[in-house]
Amino acid sequence: MSGGGTGIGRAIAARLAADGNRVVILGRREAVLEEARARIEETVGPGRIVPVPADLTDPEAVEAAAARIAVLGPVDVLVNNAGAIVTPPAGDGLAALADAWRKDLDANLLTAVLLTTALQGRLRRPGGRLVVISSAAAQRGGAGPHSAGSYAAAKAALHGWAFGLARQLGPDGVTVNVLAPGYVADTEIFGAGWSEEFHAGKVADTLVGRAGTPADVAEAVGFLASPSAGYLTGQVIGLNGGAVLGR
Template sequence: MRRRVAVVSGGGTGIGAAIAGALVGDGYDVLIVGRRSEVLEATAQRSGVEWGRSGAVRPVTADLTDPEQVGRVVDALAGRKVDVLVNNAGGRRGGGTGTLADVAAYWRANLDANLLTAVLLTEALLPHLCRPGGRVILVSSVAAQRGGGGAYSAAKAALHGWAYDLAVELGPDEVTVNVVSPGYVADTEFSGERTTPEERARQVAGTLLGRVGTPEDVAAAVRYLASPAAAYVTGQVLGVNGGSVFGR
């Protein structure tokens, strides 16, 4: 039988690495994509050891804001079909004050990191998606639903509208498109860089479950959407936030 293939952007650390590990555990061969080759190599080796599947995770170093570098992912597929595409790359970019040029640079940096990376990678891989049965999953943020992140919130919210259009486009081919929207997740570079103990306590207090999220919580949601059990789920935003924001 053909071994299933998944592509996970931002797959070197945190949520992306957890998603890659979960998919390897489900039998996928996984391409993890990111800008830092050493981080990707270490994650690929660790995942292979943990699941006893050496070589199941392959790193692809590419800056997904650069259309020419996106082609490296297509090359790495070597003609194989993609069963699951997880657009997880992104992050909050600083700036935005001072001159209008500063504001423009701040907005462009956040849109590039969180929206354009997903658009370019998805467009490049659309011809390679399995039809029927392919899955496109976008990792957003609770900031898209409640604000508080400036240009980052806007960029993540843009993923939602684009996902709806993509779901309409790919629905006739029985390819599903969904968004996973995490709340505060500990043990990631994103949270570790900015979170004080006081902020962490505030985030916990804002949940209904009284705890922070983990990368594995988000990976479990992605794993569900990638599975046959979610074959009739498309055009949806799945919140993984401990109840800090209700579904709408």
């Protein structure tokens, strides 16, 4: 899975490893991946987590990572979780705006496209599971005061791409679903730099009166990755405490 070193990604990796899976975690920062491996394996035991550092916006790095993963055998579950809200444009001109948008598209869309394409032939057939982590921002627009809209647009682009993959891979017995979390505390996206008022507003926006947790997302992914979810494909599943109602 991509983005497996922190927050939601680490929780998903721990959940899948607890089910007995060997989990490859990918990310840019090797030290962060190693720390995640050590912490997860304190609970699940040694040998369950395989860190593979890679910049998933770089095609050559993705190809190298895919080659390392290939020696482990077929891919039962691929979770595309890598993503970030990129710093706002460093200036007022169109060039600065274009640069910021390209960075957001690279971080949130291209990472998933490149990794999935590199591993698509390795997905187990039948029975493979492809899970794409999007965001409630893709359904409602915006992502807070630091966003110029590029984050929401990049996450929304994942939906149409995933629908096409669901049609393509369904006949092979591979499911493709999008999970769109809302406000999830204890993550890098909703970390430093956001005011207490912003956090309180996000909680007030839910119907259940609390923030989501990485464990909430991990449990949902655990189901989507399971044999029980074999008839569920081509869907965008909102996990947002009711902040965005079903559509």
